[in-house]
Amino acid sequence: xxxxxxxxxxxxxxxxxxxxxxxxxxxxxxxxxxxxxxxxxxxxxxxxxxxxxxxxxxxxxxxxxxxxxxxxxxxxxxxxxxxxxxxxxxxxxxxxxxxxxxxxxxxxxxxxxxxxxxxxxxxxxxxxxxxxxxxxxxxxxxxxxxxxxxxxxxxxxxxxxxxxxxxxxxxxxxxxxxxxxxxxxxxxxxxxxxxxxxxxxxxxxxxxxxxxxxxxxxxxxxxxxxxxxxxxxxxxxxxxxxxxxxxxxxxxxxxxxxxxxxxxxxxxxxxxxxxxxxxxxxxxxxxxxxxxxxxxxxxxxxxxxxxxxxxxxxxxxxxxxxxxxxxxxxxxxxxxxxxxxxx
Amino acid sequence: xxxxxxxxxxxxxxxxxxxxxxxxxxxxxxxxxxxxxxxxxxxxxxxxxxxxxxxxxxxxxxxxxxxxxxxxxxxxxxxxxxxxxxxxxxxxxxxxxxxxxxxxxxxxxxxxxxxxxxxxxxxxxxxxxxxxxxxxxxxxxxxxxxxxxxxxxxxxxxxxxxxxxxxxxxxxxxxxxxxxxxxxxxxxxxxxxxxxxxxxxxxxxxxxxxxxxxxxxxxxxxxxxxxxxxxxxxxxxxxxxxxxxxxxxxxxxxxxxxxxxxxxxxxxxxxxxxxxxxxxxxxxxxxxxxxxxxxxxxxxxxxxxxxxxxxxxxxxxxxxxxxxxxxxxxxxxxxxxxxxxxxxxxxxxxxxxxxxxxxxxxxxxxxxxxxxxxxxxxxxxxxxxxxx
Numbered sequence: 206x207x208x209x210x211x212x213x214x215x216x217x218x219x220x221x222x223x224x225x226x227x228x229x230x231x232x233x234x235x236x237x238x239x240x241x242x243x244x245x246x247x248x249x250x251x252x253x254x255x256x257x258x259x260x261x262x263x264x265x266x267x268x269x270x271x272x273x274x275x276x277x278x279x280x281x282x283x284x285x286x287x288x289x290x291x292x293x294x295x296x297x298x299x300x301x302x303x304x305x306x307x308x309x310x311x312x313x314x315x316x317x318x319x320x321x322x323x324x325x326x327x328x329x330x331x332x333x334x335x336x337x338x339x340x341x342x343x344x345x346x347x348x349x350x351x352x353x354x355x356x357x358x359x360x361x362x363x364x365x366x367x368x369x370x371x372x373x374x375x376x377x378x379x380x381x382x383x384x385x386x387x388x389x390x391x392x393x394x395x396x397x398x399x400x401x402x403x404x405x406x407x408x409x410x411x412x413x414x415x416x417x418x419x420x421x422x423x424x425x426x427x428x429x430x431x432x433x434x435x436x437x438x439x440x441x442x443x444x445x446x447x448x449x450x451x452x453x454x455x456x457x458x459x460x461x462x463x464x465x466x467x468x469x470x471x472x473x474x475x476x477x478x479x480x481x482x483x484x485x486x487x488x489x490x491x492x493x494x495x496x497x498x499x500x501x502x503x504x505x506x507x508x509x510x511x512x513x514x515x516x517x518x519x520x521x522x523x524x525x526x527x528x529x530x531x532x533x534x535x536x537x538x539x540x541x542x543x544x545x546x547x548x
Numbered sequence: 549x550x551x552x553x554x555x556x557x558x559x560x561x562x563x564x565x566x567x568x569x570x571x572x573x574x575x576x577x578x579x580x581x582x583x584x585x586x587x588x589x590x591x592x593x594x595x596x597x598x599x600x601x602x603x604x605x606x607x608x609x610x611x612x613x614x615x616x617x618x619x620x621x622x623x624x625x626x627x628x629x630x631x632x633x634x635x636x637x638x639x640x641x642x643x644x645x646x647x648x649x650x651x652x653x654x655x656x657x658x659x660x661x662x663x664x665x666x667x668x669x670x671x672x673x674x675x676x677x678x679x680x681x682x683x684x685x686x687x688x689x690x691x692x693x694x695x696x697x698x699x700x701x702x703x704x705x706x707x708x709x710x711x712x713x714x715x716x717x718x719x720x721x722x723x724x725x726x727x728x729x730x731x732x733x734x735x736x737x738x739x740x741x742x743x744x745x746x747x748x749x750x751x752x753x754x755x756x757x758x759x760x761x762x763x764x765x766x767x768x769x770x771x772x773x774x775x776x777x778x779x780x781x782x783x784x785x786x787x788x789x790x791x792x793x794x795x796x797x798x799x800x801x802x803x804x805x806x807x808x809x810x811x812x813x814x815x816x817x818x819x820x821x822x823x824x825x826x827x828x829x830x831x832x833x834x835x836x837x838x839x840x841x842x843x844x845x846x847x848x849x850x851x852x853x854x855x856x857x858x859x860x861x862x863x864x865x866x867x868x869x870x871x872x873x874x875x876x877x878x879x880x881x882x883x884x885x886x887x888x889x890x891x892x893x894x895x896x897x898x899x900x901x902x903x904x905x906x907x908x909x910x911x912x913x914x915x916x917x918x919x920x921x922x923x924x925x926x927x928x929x930x931x932x933x934x935x936x
Contacts, residue, residue: 241644245637341728350729351683352632352661354690367669441636442665445730447658448632484637506627507589 225376229369242485243368249480250375251436254382256460256472258429261386263458264466265395266422267402268317271454272329275336276427278449279306280434285355285444286346295358299435306431307424309336314423318416333454337446352445355438371440378436379473382429386469389425398422402467463517465524474525482513572884574649580616580875580882582623583642585654585663590630592655595860599653599678600625602864605846606872616875617882624648628655632662639663643670650675650887652871653864657681657730660695667691673888675874676867680705680806681734685913696891696907698870698914700829702731705805706738706778707745708918708935709827713776713803714746723751723774723800725765725789727781735780735805755785766792775800782807786824787816794820801825806918810859814923825931827918830902832928833862839869839901866901870914873897903934 228246232239255277262268283302287293293301309332316328340347347353358365358374365371389395397418400408409415438444456479464475487509521528535542574581584603586596603623611620624646626638635654642648643666651667654660655678667674668691675696677684682701686692706724713720724739726732732754739750751772753765766789769777777800779786786808793799802824804813809826817824831837833844843865847857870891875882877890894914896904905914917934 238645241640244640244644248633248637344733349733350658351733352658352730354664441633441662443632443662445632445658445661447630448662450631452631453633484641504589 222380225380226373229372240368243372245480245484247368247371247375247440249477250372250379251433251440252457252460252480253379253473253476254436255430255433256457256464256476257382257386257469258426258433259457260461260464260466260469260472261389261398261429262422262426264461264468264472265390265402266398266419268419268422269322269326270313270329270426271326271451271458272313272331272333272336273426273430273457274449274451274453275329275333276306276310276430277434277437277453278336278340278444278446279309279427280431281355281438281444281448282340282347282353282434283431284435285353285438288439289353289356290346295360295439299432302435303428303431306434307427310423310425310427310430311420313427314420317419317423330451330454333449333451337449340446348445350446352443352447355442355444357442358436358439365439375436375440378432382432383469383473386429390469394418394421399467459514463514463524465526465528468524468526470529471524471526474529478525483510572649572882573647575619575882578619580619580621581646581648582621582871583639583646583648583651584623584625585628585635585638585642585651585659586625587630587655587659588625588627590628592630595678596627596655598856598858598860599655599864601852601856602861602866603653603868603871604864605850605852605861606865606868608850609842609846610872616872617880621872621875623652628659630656630659632658635659635662636666639666643672648672649882650871650884652676653678653867655679657683657734660684661730664689664691667694671884673884673891675871675887675891678863678867681730682737682913683734685911687910687912692912694888696870696874696912696914698867698902698905700806700915700918701738701913702734702780702805703738703741704913704916705827705829705918706735706780707742709778709803709805710739710742710746710750712920712932712935713778713801714748717775720776721751721772721774722748722776722778723753723769723772724778724780725753725755725762725769725785727757727785728754729757732780735778739778760784760788762789762792763796765789766796766798769800770796770798777802779804779808781805783810783812783816786813787821790817790820790824803827809921809928811928814926814928817923821923822926823922823924825920825922826928827920828859829915829918830863830866831900832921832930833857833859835930837900839866839899842900866899869899869901870894870905873899 229243232242255273259273262270280302283305284298287298287301288295313329313332317325320328341350365374397413400411400413401415401418405415460475460479461472463478465471487506491505584600586600587593588596607621607623615621624642626642628635628638651672651674653676654674657679660677660679673694676698677695680699680702682703684695684697710722713722726735743750751774753768755765779789779802786804790802804826806828809828814821831840833840843862874887874891877893878886891907892909894905894907896906898904902915903917907914917936919930919934920932921928922931
C-alpha cells in the first residue's frame with residue numbers, strides 16, 4: 206500500500222536541513238560581516254513562521270488577512286510580559302503566547318463567518334489598529350507607545366546570546382513549523398480548508414462545518430504568528446507599536462503571493478526572497494542603477510520592489526513555487542515536452 | 549656591535565609605537581567612518597534628506613581644512629523609514645558590515661530605542677540622536693553611557709514652558725494638547741513634574757498621530773477656561789489648533805515644543821498664529837552667533853537652495869560640531885572609548901551653534917536650556933535668553 210508521501214521525492218529534505226545548519230559555518234568562513242547576514246536570515250526565519258500560518262489562512266482557506274502584524278505583536282508582547290514581568294520560563298512562554306494570539310484569531314474568525322474578501326481584509330486591518338491602541342492603553346505592562354525592552358531567550362538553561370545561537374534556534378523552529386503545516390495541509394483539516402477556499406457552498410454541501418473550520422483556520426494562523434512574535438521579541442530585545450504597523454501586514458501578504466499562495470514551501474521561499482531582496486540585493490545594485498534612474502534614495506527601494514512585484518503578478522502569478530513546479534515538470538518530461546502551439 | 553644593538557632597539561621602539569596605535573573599527577590612517585540612520589522613505593523623509601545634507605556641509609568644510617588628526621570624516625547613511633525593525637537592520641549593517649567607528653544623528657525615538665541592545669553589545673557610541681525624548685540621556689537605560697544627547701528633552705521643554713507661563717501670569721489656567729505616543733509620553737512627564745513643583749493641575753487633551761480634526765480638544769479647552777495652551781505637535785497640529793480656535797472665537801495664548809519652531813507654522817497659520825510662542829535649544833540660523841554666521845556663509849558658498857535652508861538643514865550642521873569636537877578630543881589614534889572620554893570632557897563648551905554644552909560621566913544631557921521665540925508680525929523673534 207502506498208504511503209502518504211510516496212508520490213513525493215523527500216530524499217533532498219535531510220540534505221536541505223543539513224545545508225541549513227551548515228550554512229552559518231560557510232558564511233563565517235566566507236565573510237567577516239557574517240553576523241549582519243545572520244541577523245537578516247534570522248528575521249527572515251521569524252517571518253517564515255508567520256507567513257506559513259498566513260498561507261494556511263489565505264492560500265489554503267481563502268480568507269484574507271491584513272492584520273497579521275497584530276498577531277505578531279500579541280505574541281511578542283505576551284511573551285515579553287510573561288517572561289520578564291510574570292517570571293514564566295521562556296520554554297513555557299513559547300506555548301502560552303502563541304495560544305493567546307490564537308485565541309485572538311478565534312475572535313477575528315467570528316466576523317469571517319459572515320463577511321469575505323475585501324471586507325474581511327478591512328476587518329482584520331481594523332483589528333490591527335485595535336491591538337495597537339490596546340498596547341498603548343495597557344502602558345503599565347507594555348510601556349505604551351514608548352515600547353519595552355525584552356530579555357534574551359533562555360532555553361533549557363542555554364541563553365541565546367547572539368545571532369549565531371539565535372540562527373540555530375529559529376531555523377529549528379522553522380523546520381518544525383514547515384513539518385506541522387505540511388501535516389495540517391494533507392490532513393482532513395487541510396482538505397476542509399481547501400474545500401472552503403474552492404467553493405464554500407460545495408464544502409457545506411459536503412458536510413464541512415464552515416464556522417468551525419474558518420475559526421480553526423484563524424486560530425492556527427494566529428498560533429503561527431504568535432509563535433513568530435515570541436521569537437521576534439526575544440531576537441529584537443525591544444518592541445514598540447511602531448514595529449507592527451499596517452505596512453508589515455501588507456508585506457506578509459506580498460511574501461505569500463510572491464512565494465505562491467497555497468504552498469508551504471512557497472511561503473518560505475517568498476519570505477526569503479523578499480527579505481533578501483530588501484536587505485541585500487537592492488542595496489547592492491542601488492548605487493549602480495541610481496545613475497540611470499533619478500530617484501531619491503528612499504524611493505529607489507520602493508521603486509525596485511514595486512517593479513519586481515509587478516513582474517511577478519503579470520508573468521508569474523503562481524509565484525516562486527509555481528515557477529519551480531514548472532521547471533520540475535519541464536525537466537521530468539524532457540526531451541518530450543509538448544510544444545507550445547500558436548492559435 | 550653597538551650599531552646592531554641600536555638598530556634592534558630602534559626597531560623594537562618602532563614596533564612598540566605601532567602596537568600602541570590601537571584604533572577601533574572604522575578608523576584608518578586617512579579616514580574616519582561614521583554611520584547615520586535617517587528616515588529616507590517614511591513619514592518624515594523630508595527631514596531625512598535635509599539633516600544629513602546640513603551635516604555633510606560642515607564635514608566637507610572640516611575635511612577641506614585637513615579633517616580631524618589628518619583624517620577625513622566620511623558619513624554613511626542608511627534608511628529606516630521610521631520603522632524600529634529596519635533601524636535595527638541598518639544599525640547591524642553599519643556596525644557589522646561597514647564597520648563604522650560611531651553612530652550619529654539616528655532619527656526618531658522608537659528607532660533609537662530599538663538599537664540600544666546593539667549599541668550595548670558592540671560598544672559603539674551614538675552622538676546626537678535626532679530625537680528630543682528625554683529618555684535618550686537616561687544613563688540607567690541600556691547603552692545609556694554610550695549615547696550623547698544634544699537636544700533638550702520634551703520633558704525639560706514642558707517644565708520651562710510651564711514656568712514661563714506662570715511667571716507671566718500667576719493665575720494662568722494651563723492646558724496641554726499632546727500626541728498619544730512616545731513624544732506625548734515624554735511631554736506629559738515634564739507636565740507632571742511641573743504640576744508637582746507648582747501645585748497646579750494642567751488639563752490634558754490627547755490626539756492620535758496624523759489627526760486633522762481638533763474641534764473636540766479645542767472645545768474641551770474652552771470649557772475648562774484654559775488661558776494658556778501648550779501644543780505638543782509638529783507643524784500641522786499647532787496650525788490646525790490655532791485656526792480651529794480662531795474659528796471658535798477662542799483666543800488663549802499658544803505655546804509649542806521645539807518641533808513647532810518650524811517657520812511653516814507661522815506661514816500656514818497666518819494671523820491665527822500671531823503671538824504663537826515656540827521654544828528651541830540652539831541658536832537659530834539667522835542669529836548673529838558664530839555658528840549661524842558660518843552656516844550662512846557655507847550655504848552661500850555651496851549654493852544651497854533657499855528652500856533647503858532652515859531649521860532642519862541647520863540642525864544637521866549644528867550637531868556635526870559636537871561630533872567633530874568629540875573626534876578631536878579622542879586620541880590621535882582614536883578608539884571608541886577615546887571618543888566617549890573626549891565627549892565627557894566637554895564642560896560648558898561653546899560650539900557657536902548651541903548654548904554651552906556639558907557632558908560628564910554622570911550627565912549625558914548636553915543641552916538643558918531653551919530659548920523662547922514668538923511670532924510677531926509674521927516673523928519669529930527671540931523673546932528670552934536661555935531658560936533652564
